[in-house]
Amino acid sequence: MSEPLYTSRVRVERVNGPIRHAYVHPFTEPIRFGVHGAVKHFYGVEPDEELPATLDHIVAAVGG
Secondary structure (H helix, E strand, O other): OOOOOOOOOEEEEEEEEEEEEEOOOOOOEEEEEOOHHHHHHOOOOOOOOOOHHHHHHHHHHHOO
């Protein structure tokens, strides 16, 4: 088996409720995610701030 070409180093911190920050090495600015729209209704939460959900980031990454 060959050696990995790349290892992603990510740290995720819970900020408040469903809001999270993901820190991707070597970048200093976090990727912010949370819930909005149908996702917040599904989970029954009303966040202080609506942000893209983790699913939104996954779809964007695959589509981009």
